[in-house]
Every structure is written in C-alpha cells, then in structure tokens.
Amino acid sequence: MNAVDYLRISLIDRCNFRCQYCMPEGAELDYILRQQLLTDAELLSLIEEVFIPVGFTRFRLTGGEPLLRPGVIEIVRAIAAFPQTQDLAMTTNGFLLAGMAQALYDAGLRRINISLDSLEPDTFDQIIGNRSRSRWQQVWQGIQSAYQVGFDPLKLNVVVIPGVNDHEVLDLAALTIDRQWHVRFIEFMPIGNSQLFGDRGWIASEELRQRIRDSFGLTESQVRGNGPADVFQIPGAKGTLGFISQMSECFCDRCNRMRLSADGWLRPCLLNEGHQIDLKTPLRAGADMAQLRKELRQLLAIKPEINFKQRESGITGAYSRTMSQIGG
Numbered sequence: 565m566n567a568v569d570y571l572r573i574s575l576i577d578r579c580n581f582r583c584q585y586c587m588p589e590g591a592e593l594d595y596i597l598r599q600q601l602l603t604d605a606e607l608l609s610l611i612e613e614v615f616i617p618v619g620f621t622r623f624r625l626t627g628g629e630p631l632l633r634p635g636v637i638e639i640v641r642a643i644a645a646f647p648q649t650q651d652l653a654m655t656t657n658g659f660l661l662a663g664m665a666q667a668l669y670d671a672g673l674r675r676i677n678i679s680l681d682s683l684e685p686d687t688f689d690q691i692i693g694n695r696s697r698s699r700w701q702q703v704w705q706g707i708q709s710a711y712q713v714g715f716d717p718l719k720l721n722v723v724v725i726p727g728v729n730d731h732e733v734l735d736l737a738a739l740t741i742d743r744q745w746h747v748r749f750i751e752f753m754p755i756g757n758s759q760l761f762g763d764r765g766w767i768a769s770e771e772l773r774q775r776i777r778d779s780f781g782l783t784e785s786q787v788r789g790n791g792p793a794d795v796f797q798i799p800g801a802k803g804t805l806g807f808i809s810q811m812s813e814c815f816c817d818r819c820n821r822m823r824l825s826a827d828g829w830l831r832p833c834l835l836n837e838g839h840q841i842d843l844k845t846p847l848r849a850g851a852d853m854a855q856l857r858k859e860l861r862q863l864l865a866i867k868p869e870i871n872f873k874q875r876e877s878g879i880t881g882a883y884s885r886t887m888s889q890i891g892g
C-alpha cells in the first residue's frame with residue numbers, strides 16, 4: 565500500500581479567473597463565508613498537531629487562487645519552518661505571481677506549478693473567461709519571474725480541451741526544448757463544467773504523445789514531484805513533458821494524498837465525495853487534537869477502499885463541489 569503523506573491544502577475558494585472548465589460563467593457558486601474559512605492559526609495547528617504527527621510531510625497550497633489568500637506569504641513561511649516539512653509547493657494561475665515570486669521564495673516555497681492553457685492571448689482570455697484587457701502577458705511575466713527567482717522544478721499545467729487549445733500542443737511542448745520548464749498536459753475532467761465536457765470531451769494522453777513523438781521524438785524521463793504525472797522528454801530538451809491522465813489511465817493504486825478544503829473539510833479522494841470529515845467544527849469546539857489524529861488514522865486505514873474505483877463506469881460529473889472548491 566502507498567504511503568499517504570501528501571496534503572493538498574485549498575487556501576481559498578475564490579479566484580480572479582473564471583476558467584471554462586472550472587468555474588464557468590453563470591454557474592452559481594456558493595462561496596465560503598469569511599467566518600467559515602479556517603484561520604491561519606487553525607490551519608497551522610491542524611498541520612502541526614494533526615497531519616504531521618500522523619505522517620504527512622508534503623504540502624501543496626492551492627485554491628481557488630492561493631495568491632488571493634491574505635497572508636499567504638506568512639502561511640508559506642510557517643509551513644516551510646516545520647522541521648518535518650519535506651516538500652512545499654503551490655499551484656497558481658500566475659496572475660499575481662510577478663509581484664510575489666521573490667517573497668514566496670524567500671519565505672521557503674521552492675516548487676510552483678502554474679496553469680497556462682494557451683500561448684495565444686485570445687484563446688487564453690477565452691478559456692479564463694476574460695473580456696477586458698488581455699491577461700496573458702501578466703501571467704507570462706509571472707512565469708518568467710518565478711523562473712528568474714529560482715523555482716525548480718517550474719511546471720506549467722495545460723488542461724487540453726478538444727477544439728479549443730489542442731492545436732497548440734506542439735507549440736506548448738516545444739517550450740521545453742530550450743527552457744528548463746516542465747509542461748504537463750492534463751486530461752479534462754467533468755468536474756466543474758459537465759456541459760463543456762459533454763460538448764467537447766477529452767483527448768487521451770497517448771494521442772498527444774503520439775503527435776509529439778511524430779514531430780520531435782519522445783523518451784521517458786523524470787522530474788521531482790508527488791503527483792500522478794507520467795514524465796517524458798523531447799530528446800535533448802532542457803525540460804520535460806508530463807501527462808496527467810485521469811480519464812484514460814488509472815493511477816489511483818499509487819494514490820498518496822488527501823485534500824483539505826478552505827473551510828476545513830478533509831477529503832480522502834478527489835473523485836469520491838464519500839467519507840469526508842469536518843475538522844473545523846470540532847477544532848472550534850475545543851476538541852482534543854488526539855481525537856482528531858485518531859479520526860485521521862481511521863480514515864487513512866480505509867483510504868484504499870475509498871479510492872476511486874468507478875473508472876469503468878465513467879466519471880459522472882455529478883459532484884457537489886467544483887475543482888476551485890476542492891483545489892484540483
């Protein structure tokens with residue numbers, strides 16, 4: 565059985581983008597009320613007194629957009645300072661990154677994954693639901709800043725949507741030839757916008773790999789990470805290519821993670837809504853941390869049975885929380 569030692573922490577459910585596949589315009593989202601958000605102190609004591617003692621050592625900050633969380637730099641500093649922290653990373657849309665990259669690095673963040681679905685400003689704006697001045701340039705600047713500051717590995721996440729950005733796969737892959745970046749293609753999942761998913765569907769990673777193989781060649785490779793990506797490389801390239809294939813392949817047997825939402829719900833599996841536990845309510849009621857550790861250990865013991873198994877019957881899309889609320 566895989567060690568489960570990786571916690572994805574959603575810092576906030578709000579976002580400054582409205583990506584079509586995640587928070588489509590017009591979707592009614594119930595944002596978490598401020599008083600329902602875990603405070604910094606609550607989050608840090610859950611990490612220090614519940615998750616770390618039970619064996620968690622790898623943490624990823626996500627959202628919504630984690631850079632919108634007030635005090636995010638201090639949260640990074642505090643988690644990085646726990647002696648047991650072996651890896652601390654963030655997933656961000658990069659829009660606010662240029663002005664924050666240095667401070668995040670100085671606070672102890674070392675790894676960053678940035679979403680970039682297109683190299684074409686118009687397509688990018690269409691995907692992120694932006695109708696005003698293009699936001700592409702500012703995100704690109706954020707990526708450059710992160711690279712200059714020294715984030716390593718620096719990964720770019722691309723959700724591939726047929727007919728929207730799949731024509732850019734070769735151009736995005738080519739970014740890795742002379743840059744030490746790691747571009748990952750993610751199969752579109754029907755969480756968040758099942759209508760777009762129904763209209764467009766998804767493209768299997770192997771098909772993308774074949775396109776890339778035909779143009780550039782492709783060999784197996786490696787890059788540091790804790791996630792489900794299969795890693796390849798264009799021969800001679802400085803960076804790598806990752807493929808996250810939740811629709812076409814099953815990586816649940818190597819699942820090593822749980823998720824904590826911004827309002828304190830612990831979710832043992834992204835694609836199975838069952839068995840979530842509310843940590844905030846007992847924490848606020850003054851529960852003994854030993855009791856919360858016991859509940860977490862019990863959840864870990866049954867996680868293999870909770871891990872997603874309905875792949876053969878398809879991922880339904882009938883989820884009550886969107887990716888922005890879960891953290892991806």
Ligand SMILES: Nc1nc2c(ncn2[C@@H]2O[C@H](COP(=O)(O)OP(=O)(O)OP(=O)(O)O)[C@@H](O)[C@H]2O)c(=O)[nH]1
Nearest residue numbers: 655677721750789790791792793808810821834892
């Ligand atoms: N089905 C499934 N998809 C996941 C899981 N974790 C991550 N993903 C997918 O992978 C995407 C990218 O994840 P990231 O936030 O960049 O993190 P990661 O790939 O785990 O990170 P690394 O540690 O850098 O490998 C997510 O948005 C999801 O689409 C998971 O546990 N299950």
Ligand SMILES: C[S@@+](CC[C@H](N)C(=O)[O-])C[C@H]1O[C@@H](n2cnc3c(N)ncnc32)[C@H](O)[C@@H]1O
Nearest residue numbers: 586627628629655656657679721752753887892
């Ligand atoms: C929910 S976002 C949160 C972090 C940050 N706002 C960002 O976009 O990087 C985390 C990841 O989930 C991915 N994601 C969101 N909705 C998805 C979907 N329906 N299918 C596959 N990946 C999705 C995004 O592309 C992003 O890489």
Ligand code: SF4
Nearest residue numbers: 579581583586628657
């Ligand atoms: S994918 Fe990230 S940037 Fe896009 S809407 Fe969702 S949370 Fe925001």
Ligand code: SF4
Nearest residue numbers: 816819833834871872
């Ligand atoms: S779908 Fe669930 S079991 Fe599978 S890798 Fe993701 S979180 Fe783990």
